[in-house]
Amino acid sequence: MNIGDVAALSGLPAKTIRYYEDIGLVKPLRSTNGYRIFRESDAHKLAFLGRSRALGFSIEDCRNLLALYEDEERASAEVKEIAEQHLERIDEKIAELKEMRATLAHLVDACAGDHRPDCPILADLATKQHDEEQLKRTA
């Protein structure tokens, strides 16, 4: 397969696939004309990578997952730990975003959003008390 075929199969852009080769995630063969040749196993790996990335795993996580995937002797505990750590990171991010969301929603709510210049959003950004006191007051 050429890169276009495997791109269509995996859903990854050709650019991304070349990048993955660059950083050593896949090692396609080369034809005499210089074209990359992807085997079934390469296509399979790329699909694996696409799905791992879609779940938010970092490239390094993907590299490790792929290595475990190829290792018939792996312990599932190793895989699980990577996944659990990722789950934790996701939870942290969600928590962070929710906090931002809460503050921002408050401010948006308090802002008239008309032609007048008075704006609680700007007022808040301009003052220092981003602490519980203020949260209580605006709650």
Added chain:
Amino acid sequence: MNIGDVAALSGLPAKTIRYYEDIGLVKPLRSTNGYRIFRESDAHKLAFLGRSRALGFSIEDCRNLLALYEDEERASAEVKEIAEQHLERIDEKIAELKEMRATLAHLVDACAGDHRPDCPILADLATKQHDEEQLKRTA
């Protein structure tokens, strides 16, 4: 004030403050020895930026918010729109993360996490059906 002082005041690293000058967010004066001199107004702006960034606004959003903040003739509607768009982006991100989280939590749950090689996480990443069928089956 020197950069160290304003860094302590605003909570931003000196590096970040230099970067903000680079991209034109603040314009400190210069002393004869080449040191940056920050006025009260600069310190104030940096604090504003720090808080805006903490709420997740992009640098471009911050630039616009800062301009509106300095414009006494602004309409609060303009501020509100920036904030609302940001709120939407946050909501999208939260939704995306929650979906990842759900899938991942399922898989982690299904994985024994012991010395054996069998691993539903890898099995899932290796197969193509990331659709409702599978969600139903694993639910």
Added chain:
DNA sequence: GCTTGACCTTCCAGCAAGGGGAAGCCCTAG
């Protein structure tokens, strides 16, 4: 006066994870 250490300056490099686009082969169809 001299040294030491904490500041400050600039510039260069790099992170994640690719995206955009130029310049130039290769291959096939009409």
Added chain:
DNA sequence: CTAGGGCTTCCCCTTGCTGGAAGGTCAAGC
């Protein structure tokens, strides 16, 4: 034989900084 699409490498761009090297400055201590 030419047009087009696909492929190649190469390098810069993105976001928002962060680290480090090489060097100037300043205040304190001896």
